[in-house]
Amino acid sequence: MPDAYILGIESSCDETAAAVVRSGEQLISNVVASQIATHQPYGGVVPELASREHLRAIVPVVRQALAEAKRIYDSVDAIAVTRGPGLAGSLLVGISYAKALAFALDKPLIAVNHLEGHIHAVLLEERQKGNHEVSFPVLALVVSGGHTHLYLAAQQGDSWTYENIGHTRDDAAGEAFDKVAKLLGLGYPGGPVIDRLSLHGDAHSVKFPPAQIKNRDRRGRNDGRSVDPEDDHPRFDFSYSGIKTAILRYVEAHDMQAAIESRRQALAKISKPKVEDYLAHCDELTLDLVASFQRAIIEDLVGKTLAAARICDVATLFVTGGVAANQELRQTFEREGAHEGLPVFFPSRPLSTDNAAMIAAAAYPKFLARDFAPMDFSAEAGLALR
Ligand code: KG4
Numbered sequence: 001m002p003d004a005y006i007l008g009i010e011s012s013c014d015e016t017a018a019a020v021v022r023s024g025e026q027l028i029s030n031v032v033a034s035q036i037a038t039h040q041p042y043g044g045v046v047p048e049l050a051s052r053e054h055l056r057a058i059v060p061v062v063r064q065a066l067a068e069a070k071r072i073y074d075s076v077d078a079i080a081v082t083r084g085p086g087l088a089g090s091l092l093v094g095i096s097y098a099k100a101l102a103f104a105l106d107k108p109l110i111a112v113n114h115l116e117g118h119i120h121a122v123l124l125e126e127r128q129k130g131n132h133e134v135s136f137p138v139l140a141l142v143v144s145g146g147h148t149h150l151y152l153a154a155q156q157g158d159s160w161t162y163e164n165i166g167h168t169r170d171d172a173a174g175e176a177f178d179k180v181a182k183l184l185g186l187g188y189p190g191g192p193v194i195d196r197l198s199l200h201g202d203a204h205s206v207k208f209p210p211a212q213i214k215n216r217d218r219r220g221r222n223d224g225r226s227v228d229p230e231d232d233h234p235r236f237d238f239s240y241s242g243i244k245t246a247i248l249r250y251v252e253a254h255d256m257q258a259a260i261e262s263r264r265q266a267l268a269k270i271s272k273p274k275v276e277d278y279l280a281h282c283d284e285l286t287l288d289l290v291a292s293f294q295r296a297i298i299e300d301l302v303g304k305t306l307a308a309a310r311i312c313d314v315a316t317l318f319v320t321g322g323v324a325a326n327q328e329l330r331q332t333f334e335r336e337g338a339h340e341g342l343p344v345f346f347p348s349r350p351l352s353t354d355n356a357a358m359i360a361a362a363a364y365p366k367f368l369a370r371d372f373a374p375m376d377f378s379a380e381a382g383l384a385l386r
């Protein structure tokens with residue numbers, strides 16, 4: 001099979017990204033234009049602004065990805081684009097541009113599920129390191145701003161299939177990081193800030209009650225594990241809205257509101273706050289709370305994921321998505337995985353958060369299978385992964 005150069009385009013949330021990947025195994029170029037500065041004043045992603053920013057960025061970002069790959073439009077073999085899940089208006093910008101390119105260049109168009117992209121970010125980088133063999137069964141935890149999902153991933157020939165065996169019942173883990181950071185006046189996005197600040201607090205100072213998960217059927221257990229009545233498979237669900245409420249109560253009980261408001265105002269005046277800026281505006285109580293929150297989330301994620309890995313007897317664990325960039329999460333998974341003799345693979349930190357290289361990589365098996373998208377396919381905001 002000759003080399004295939006796939007141009008990937010990703011615009012599902014607040015990053016406009018384009019990348020060129022060779023045959024799902026070599027990153028040739030990877031360009032990501034972040035919209036953080038646009039959404040920061042609002043403390044979260046504003047969908048209308050996101051679509052507008054994607055419209056502005058898409059053409060220069062794709063041009064730059066091709067220029068860095070030293071490729072011309074005509075020398076790519078296919079165009080891959082995120083179909084969903086994500087913000088409908090944002091997805092449409094990437095999809096419309098990908099369709100226009102595919103039509104004008106007469107190249108195949110490949111529609112990719114964003115979550116499958118996150119899983120293939122791991123595969124891309126492992127192949128790039130020369131590791132072409134993955135031991136199955138593979139369990140993949142996709143942990144991002146919108147998802148905390150567990151999939152059993154299988155490969156038949158070139159194509160991949162995914163079985164969801166768990167997901168969050170309410171907030172995703174990344175969403176909890178973002179909401180807690182907002183609540184504490186630490187700005188947006190919350191994950192990277194909490195990651196850095198947690199090093200400065202006592203992670204054992206505040207105790208949070210474990211997430212209560214109401215099981216959907218009577219055979220369910222009390223540990224987040226239940227049995228799906230339809231297919232009899234065990235399920236491993238997560239819940240992160242309770243911890244956000246617990247933090248809100250803690251803030252009220254410790255009269256932290258005034259300090260939070262002055263921190264919010266002080267940080268809003270700094271265009272790109274550094275860790276020293278955050279530290280200058282955080283007292284010990286706040287740093288301890290932040291570190292304890294991060295520890296609680298990580299313990300829950302790692303505990304439930306490793307329980308699922310044990311019960312499903314998997315050979316390999318992938319941990320991917322924006323929250324997989326978290327330093328303590330990576331260390332904890334590595335340590336606990338090693339303890340159980342389970343190999344754990346992550347993407348590098350730049351490929352953990354949203355990017356288009358993962359979309360181009362996930363498109364390669366579809367390219368081989370000639371699984372091309374019709375020109376009239378549309379965005380699917382709630383697209384499921386199967
Ligand atoms: O995968 P991603 O870039 O976009 C989505 O598909 O949602 O994930 C974004 C999420 C955000 O919630 C962000 O706060 C979180 O990932 N995140 C982190 C870190 N970096 C990004 N969470 C914890 N620690 C980090 N270092």
Ligand code: ZN
Pocket residue numbers: 114118144145321322353354
């Ligand atoms: Zn993502």
